[in-house]
Amino acid sequence: xxIYKITADEIDVNAVINSVIHPEAxxxxxxxxxVREFTKGKQTVSLQYEAYPSMAEKQLKRIxxxxxxKWPGVQSSIVHRIGKLAISDIAVVIAVASPHRAESYEASxxxxxxxxxxxxxxxxxYWVNGQEWIGDQLEKTAYPNGKPEEDSK
Amino acid sequence: xxIYKITADEIDVNAVINSVIHPEAxxxxxxxxxVREFTKGKQTVSLQYEAYPSMAEKQLKRIxxxxxxKWPGVQSSIVHRIGKLAISDIAVVIAVASPHRAESYEASxxxxxxxxxxxxxxxxxYWVNGQEWIGDQLEKTAYPNGKPEEDSK
Amino acid sequence: MITVLFFAGQQELIGEDKLKRNxxxxxxxxxxxxxxxxxPKLSLQNTMTAINEEYAEDDRIVEDNDxxxxxxxxxxx
Amino acid sequence: MITVLFFAGQQELIGEDKLKRNxxxxxxxxxxxxxxxxxPKLSLQNTMTAINEEYAEDDRIVEDNDxxxxxxxxxxx
Numbered sequence: 001x002x003i004y005k006i007t008a009d010e011i012d013v014n015a016v017i018n019s020v021i022h023p024e025a026x027x028x029x030x031x032x033x034x035v036r037e038f039t040k041g042k043q044t045v046s047l048q049y050e051a052y053p054s055m056a057e058k059q060l061k062r063i064x065x066x067x068x069x070k071w072p073g074v075q076s077s078i079v080h081r082i083g084k085l086a087i088s089d090i091a092v093v094i095a096v097a098s099p100h101r102a103e104s105y106e107a108s109x110x111x112x113x114x115x116x117x118x119x120x121x122x123x124x125x126y127w128v129n130g131q132e133w134i135g136d137q138l139e140k141t142a143y144p145n146g147k148p149e150e151d152s153k
Numbered sequence: 154x155x156i157y158k159i160t161a162d163e164i165d166v167n168a169v170i171n172s173v174i175h176p177e178a179x180x181x182x183x184x185x186x187x188v189r190e191f192t193k194g195k196q197t198v199s200l201q202y203e204a205y206p207s208m209a210e211k212q213l214k215r216i217x218x219x220x221x222x223k224w225p226g227v228q229s230s231i232v233h234r235i236g237k238l239a240i241s242d243i244a245v246v247i248a249v250a251s252p253h254r255a256e257s258y259e260a261s262x263x264x265x266x267x268x269x270x271x272x273x274x275x276x277x278x279y280w281v282n283g284q285e286w287i288g289d290q291l292e293k294t295a296y297p298n299g300k301p302e303e304d305s306k
Numbered sequence: 307m308i309t310v311l312f313f314a315g316q317q318e319l320i321g322e323d324k325l326k327r328n329x330x331x332x333x334x335x336x337x338x339x340x341x342x343x344x345x346p347k348l349s350l351q352n353t354m355t356a357i358n359e360e361y362a363e364d365d366r367i368v369e370d371n372d373x374x375x376x377x378x379x380x381x382x383x
Numbered sequence: 384m385i386t387v388l389f390f391a392g393q394q395e396l397i398g399e400d401k402l403k404r405n406x407x408x409x410x411x412x413x414x415x416x417x418x419x420x421x422x423p424k425l426s427l428q429n430t431m432t433a434i435n436e437e438y439a440e441d442d443r444i445v446e447d448n449d450x451x452x453x454x455x456x457x458x459x460x
């Protein structure tokens with residue numbers, strides 16, 4: 001049973017993986033996004049994720065739908081955590097099961113790229129001496145088309 | 154601590170994932186190969202994997218070394234199970250951790266392709282009405298160069 | 307009556323996560339202009355908008371009871 | 384004395400996983416020919432060989448105490 005969820009709790013990686021296992025699947029690709037300590041030499045202390053949860057879950061479901069249209073027979077689950085996270089905490093888990101390995105990699109990669117385009121989740125980074133919402137909140141650059149690109153539908 | 158192991162026991166996916174997590178990693182890609190029930194309409198009942206364990210572990214380690222040369226800072230672990238497996242059982246787990254997501258996908262994909270080239274592991278498939286060693290054991294086709302291609306070293 | 311939602315940096319900037327306004331039959335672009343007059347520090351020019359949890363273009367008309375959410379550039383994953 | 388290892392289908396074909404032979408200073412290709420004479424059903428023409436757990440070319444000389452493993456096409460993963 002596929003899962004598309006925003007949660008404030010720790011993500012159970014096994015539960016996400018198990019949700020996509022099925023007898024026709026021979027390959028399961030899992031992507032886990034964790035909080036990285038250093039980005040371009042800058043030290044992160046913690047992160048805070050905020051979402052528009054009801055819409056974010058709809059968008060996650062939509063990504064799952066896009067995947068099953070692009071790669072028939074491929075099952076996916078996506079769980080994204082919100083709230084305050086520490087170094088190495090898991091922020092997002094994507095699991096994709098497919099008959100053959102190529103599609104499991106492609107669909108998983110597609111899912112993470114789409115999350116970064118269309119799912120209303122925001123990350124605030126806390127450093128030793130400051131904090132900032134990531135994602136060009138101050139609009140110094142615009143989306144080229146005024147909104148995220150929406151392929152496939 | 155990276156793991157490169159052949160085992161007759163069930164693979165603990167979490168242990169493999171945890172072995173690659175480190176503070177500089179922001180992305181962990183995991184590939185899980187499971188026993189698929191149907192391949193081109195043919196129903197598999199079970200699989201048996203056999204290995205040349207000591208050499209296979211050396212080759213897995215070699216793949217890990219190739220990965221860390223191709224993608225500096227990327228950590229990997231690979232565990233392959235041998236013995237008799239049932240439908241949906243896990244045969245192989247690859248975990249790759251990297252600072253950025255692109256390399257985690259690339260290195261994971263590289264690992265599974267290399268396993269299929271250079272690691273002495275063989276799969277015997279059991280169907281309702283027969284069994285066969287997979288991998289062209291009868292040498293109806295040869296490796297183009299008489300041995301698997303060895304890139305990068 | 308419409309509900310307007312703000313998130314992340316924009317929410318911190320105006321100090322509110324939600325506004326109620328007696329507006330309807332108004333283009334999103336006009337609603338943006340009105341809110342930017344009310345909160346001079348707020349920039350919505352290139353912010354995406356969702357109406358009732360679906361992305362909507364700037365020329366879309368906001369209807370009574372709509373939930374309008376301003377979606378600054380996302381940074382999940 | 385050398386040790387020769389067989390795996391998978393080849394192991395089933397000859398009914399042995401291991402042979403001991405009083406050979407050394409012999410090319411792999413010559414060893415293959417000798418074994419194929421001994422086991423007429425066995426084909427090693429295009430089988431890879433590992434000496435002491437490292438892949439080796441067919442013109443490599445087998446030394447005393449070497450472990451020679453014939454590696455039919457692999458199918459792990």
